[in-house]
Amino acid sequence: MAESGDNSKTALVSELNGLLADHLALYFKTKNFHWHVRGPRFRDLHLLFDEQAIEIRDQIDDIGERVRKLGEDTLTSIGSVAKHTNIADQDNTKLDPDAMVRELRDDNRKVVDRLKGLKPLAEQAGDNATDGLLDDWTDMAEERVWFLDSTLQ
Template identity: 80%
Template sequence: MAKAETNSKTALIAELNGLLADHFALYTKTKNFHWHVKGPRFRDLHLLFDEHAVEIRDQIDVIGERVRKQGGETLTSIGFIAKHTKIKDQDSTTLSPDDMITELRDDNQKVVDRLKAMKDLAEQAGDNATDGLLDDWTDMAEERVWFLSSFLG
């Protein structure tokens, strides 16, 4: 393997692990909001947040397996997740529904941005499988952004 391809593969593995950390953190935040949302839109938001959490959760194993298939090691702890995620913790259980929606929309947009930036890395690493998955994951994250934005009017 050429040095440039090896460097690209190493960079891709690092970004996949960052994406994995983002998914764990976003899953946890989405479940937090699912459990703590209140108000007249409770049912709609409770169900939406749960649907999004399940979709995010279901991507976690696939992302981790892409890392392993590339010969890399995956994240190993909560500390790793905290160090590598772009998603900030939210410990409040009293946010307004609009604040929850806004925060999840913005966090999902961070995932979209990371995914789009990874396309070149996958191409440079010659990883067609990851390249294709990035398109699917981007579409899912963009849909979450769209749905959340729709609740804000």
């Protein structure tokens, strides 16, 4: 692979690891809100948050394995996740349900933005497999945003 190809692959892997970090952080936050949501919409939001957490969890292994298939290393610790994620921690267990929904919606939008930024990197690296996966992952993240946003209306 040419020098520019190596640079393209390095940039792609770096962002894939960022995507992995975002998914790990978002999974944990979504489960946190699943466990701590309260109020008259408890059942609906409790179930929605769990459904979304499961979908995010199921993507984590695919993202990590994509990095490994490219011959590179994945994240290795909670510290490496914290270093690479765009998803801020949320330790407040007393947030009202709408605040939880807005925060998850906005965090999922950050994931959509990262996914869309990955698309040209996959193309530049000539990585058709990652390119194809990004379409599915983007659709899933956009659906999560839509569901969350629709609960606020």
